[in-house]
Amino acid sequence: MITVAEILRAKPQAAVYSVTPTTSVLEAIKLMAEKGIGALVVLDKGRLAGIVSERDYARKVVLLERSAADITISEIMTADVLTVGPRDTSQHCMQLMTDRHLRHLPVLAEGELIGLLSIGDLVKTTIAEQASLIQQLEQYIRGE
Incomplete structure (x- = not known):
C-alpha cells in the first residue's frame, strides 16, 4: 500500500x-490563478489555520455578490481542516476525500505542514497501483 510520504516524494511540483x-480574498484568488491551483493552505504564524479553495470563493463571495477586495480569507476559509499524516495510505486518503467531499488534504508531521494532497494526486496513485497489479497478475498467469 502506498503511503502519503511516497505520494509527496513522487509529486513533480511539491x-x-x-x-x-488577513490576506484579501482577491490576493488569494490571484495567487491561485497565477499558480494554476485550486486551493491554498492558510497559515497563522506558521501553523495551519485553515484551507481556502475556489469553491469557497464561488459559494461565499461570488454567489453572495460580495467584493473579493473587501473580504479577508478568515471570513471564507474552512477552519476545521481534516489532515493526514505521512504514514497514512492512499486508500485511507481516498476514503476520507470521498466520504467528506474534499478535494485537498493538508499533510502534517508532528504538527508541521509538510505537503498538500489533491484528489488528482490520489487518482494518479490509484491508477499506477492498479496498472502495477494488472502487470503482476499477467506475469503470474504467463508463469513468469
Missing part, C-alpha cells in the same frame, strides 16, 4: 502555497 487569515 510546493505548497499559502496565505494568512
